[in-house]
Amino acid sequence: xxxxxxKKVEYTSYTDFVEHFEIIVPENFNFAYDVVDEWARxxxxxxxxxxxxxxxxxxxxxxxxxxxxxxxxxxFFQSLGIGKGDMVMLVLKRNIExxxxxxxxxxxxxxxxxxxxxxxxxxxxxxxxxxxxxxxVATEEKTLIRHIDLSMQHSPTVQHRILVGENVPEGWVDFxxxxxxxxxxxxxxxxNDNDDIMLxxxxxxxxxxxxxxxxxxxxxxxxxxxxxxxxNLHEGSRHLTVADTGWGKAVWGKIYGQxxxxxxxxxxxxxxxxxxxxxxxxxxxxxxxxxxAPPTIYRFLIREDFSKFDLSTLEYCTTAGEALNPTxxxxxxxxxxxxxxxxxxxxxxxxxxxxxxxxxxxxxxxGVANPMYDMKLVDHNGQPVEDGQEGEIVIDTSKGYPLGxxxxxxxxxxxxxxxxxxxxxxxxDIAWRDEDGYYWFVGRTDDVIKSSGYRIxxxxxxxxxxxxxxxVECAITGVPDEIRGQIIKATVVLAEEYKSKAGExxxxxxxxxxxxxxxxxxxxxxxxxxDGLPKTISGKxxxxxxxxxxxx
Numbered sequence: 296x297x298x299x300x301x302k303k304v305e306y307t308s309y310t311d312f313v314e315h316f317e318i319i320v321p322e323n324f325n326f327a328y329d330v331v332d333e334w335a336r337x338x339x340x341x342x343x344x345x346x347x348x349x350x351x352x353x354x355x356x357x358x359x360x361x362x363x364x365x366x367x368x369x370x371f372f373q374s375l376g377i378g379k380g381d382m383v384m385l386v387l388k389r390n391i392e393x394x395x396x397x398x399x400x401x402x403x404x405x406x407x408x409x410x411x412x413x414x415x416x417x418x419x420x421x422x423x424x425x426x427x428x429x430x431x432v433a434t435e436e437k438t439l440i441r442h443i444d445l446s447m448q449h450s451p452t453v454q455h456r457i458l459v460g461e462n463v464p465e466g467w468v469d470f471x472x473x474x475x476x477x478x479x480x481x482x483x484x485x486x487n488d489n490d491d492i493m494l495x496x497x498x499x500x501x502x503x504x505x506x507x508x509x510x511x512x513x514x515x516x517x518x519x520x521x522x523x524x525x526x527n528l529h530e531g532s533r534h535l536t537v538a539d540t541g542w543g544k545a546v547w548g549k550i551y552g553q554x555x556x557x558x559x560x561x562x563x564x565x566x567x568x569x570x571x572x573x574x575x576x577x578x579x580x581x582x583x584x585x586x587x588a589p590p591t592i593y594r595f596l597i598r599e600d601f602s603k604f605d606l607s608t609l610e611y612c613t614t615a616g617e618a619l620n621p622t623x624x625x626x627x628x629x630x631x632x633x634x635x636x637x638x639x640x641x642x643x644x645x646x647x648x649x650x651x652x653x654x655x656x657x658x659x660x661x662g663v664a665n666p667m668y669d670m671k672l673v674d675h676n677g678q679p680v681e682d683g684q685e686g687e688i689v690i691d692t693s694k695g696y697p698l699g700x701x702x703x704x705x706x707x708x709x710x711x712x713x714x715x716x717x718x719x720x721x722x723x724d725i726a727w728r729d730e731d732g733y734y735w736f737v738g739r740t741d742d743v744i745k746s747s748g749y750r751i752x753x754x755x756x757x758x759x760x761x762x763x764x765x766x767v768e769c770a771i772t773g774v775p776d777e778i779r780g781q782i783i784k785a786t787v788v789l790a791e792e793y794k795s796k797a798g799e800x801x802x803x804x805x806x807x808x809x810x811x812x813x814x815x816x817x818x819x820x821x822x823x824x825x826d827g828l829p830k831t832i833s834g835k836x837x838x839x840x841x842x843x844x845x846x847x
Contacts, residue, residue, distance in 0.1 A: 313666040326515040327401035335362035348564035366480035368399035371473045379404035386410045386433040389564035392459045393540045404486045408495045411541030412439045419446035427452045435460020507705035508642045515551035517645040517699025522552025527611045530557035537588040543642045571595040579604040589616035597626040618736040618754045621658035645699035648734045660733040685727045690720040744773035746781045759813040765793040785819035797824045
């Protein structure tokens with residue numbers, strides 16, 4: 296399958312990859328027909344999904360079954376008047392119906408809006424109106440249903456509420472019953488052009504209202520990089536990415552690139568809090584070969600006794616979503632013998648910096664440049680910076696608009712022009728590059744602290760703090776100071792056994808510890824102990840909220 300979309304599949308080195316990597320883009324590419332249905336044709340029994348939940352249910356779904364059910368689901372959507380260009384929100388957690396629905400919506404050219412079940416009625420009102428949502432497909436959860444129902448009187452574009460579950464409330468459509476009795480599917484005469492909108496994501500909103508990021512129908516092809524050359528997948532792989540389907544990470548690791556590469560996607564559908572022992576049990580029981588999770592997950596996993604689990608099938612492990620602390624990298628390697636491979640990207644992109652298979656890991660580094668992108672580090676004047684100097688990560692599109700880069704912010708030309716102008720996309724992220732071409736994350740442009748002439752990225756200070764046993768979680772921000780301009784403040788969540796020791800002595804101990812593991816001028820002059828950090832719905836720390844509180 297993957298050979299259809301690449302000029303060359305296997306590479307001997309990063310240099311070979313940079314020089315020869317090229318994706319073949321078919322006309323009117325549609326992932327549902329050109330990948331899912333094609334697998335169903337050439338290898339119908341091939342495993343597409345291996346799905347289980349925390350209640351003991353289990354399903355193996357072949358590509359033949361996926362084609363059949365997605366056809367019925369597409370026919371059901373058509374019966375509701377949903378078609379090309381219509382906006383459909385999927386709020387399905389890790390339910391198996393997410394995969395049936397997203398493939399079906401691709402088949403009729405509709406726009407998929409994945410969303411989290413944690414949204415409130417106000418969140419739904421904002422999203423429904425901002426994107427003119429026509430239908431919502433939701434999982435059966437009382438709080439979620441209530442929030443969606445409350446949003447309806449202020450959401451005039453929403454015509455259909457569709458429930459995946461057994462107890463269907465009044466005003467809702469029964470997903471399973473309608474799919475089961477759907478008429479035979481008839482493919483539309485013209486489903487899509489490559490430049491049509493396929494996917495819309497609302498960003499996390501770390502600095503303001505969520506932005507609407509739109510991607511076109513070629514977007515799945517760009518995730519060949521993700522699956523084949525970051526997750527290092529092959530046709531025998533069974534891959535697990537830890538992500539709810541409401542987040543962008545799901546399409547990075549739970550569908551597009553994985554199926555193009557011929558791998559099976561493993562799904563663990565669980566309610567409640569993440570339990571590291573349960574995750575290790577899944578890795579062992581289902582013989583997972585490839586695993587991807589954010590550093591937070593690895594921080595919990597490394598505290599467990601790995602000797603209790605058979606992880607012999609595990610071949611490759613990757614991480615993204617936030618910068619990886621070297622201490623976590625080292626601890627995971629000691630337990631598994633596997634070097635974590637980090638990558639960096641945004642909702643607006645696919646991975647643009649990657650630790651590829653031929654590239655040795657450097658703990659704490661995001662990796663090297665993805666050759667699909669003409670990427671640069673620039674100063675505030677837009678001029679390239681030298682190795683060792685900090686600069687903003689930008690993507691130059693003057694030689695061609697690359698696959699995987701977002702189309703624009705939907706219905707917001709002003710915001711689009713703020714980040715994309717003069718044929719350059721500004722990521723808003725600061726990094727520096729070492730002499731070997733590896734990139735090291737510093738922070739968002741808004742988060743970089745300027746103190747006594749120094750530019751200090753929050754991540755490097757947070758990494759130093761995290762090596763102290765008292766610190767479970769932390770956020771570094773700048774506090775206004777008359778003499779230094781700004782001083783460094785650490786907002787810290789303490790480990791349970793240290794909470795009774797919170798006070799000046801522990802503050803001094805932590806400050807001295809930071810001085811011992813990083814440049815002394817980077818130590819936090821102010822430390823505040825808190826029970827929790829302000830976060831977005833997706834779990835990203837809202838440093839802007841900490842700064843605003845400090846300014847008040």
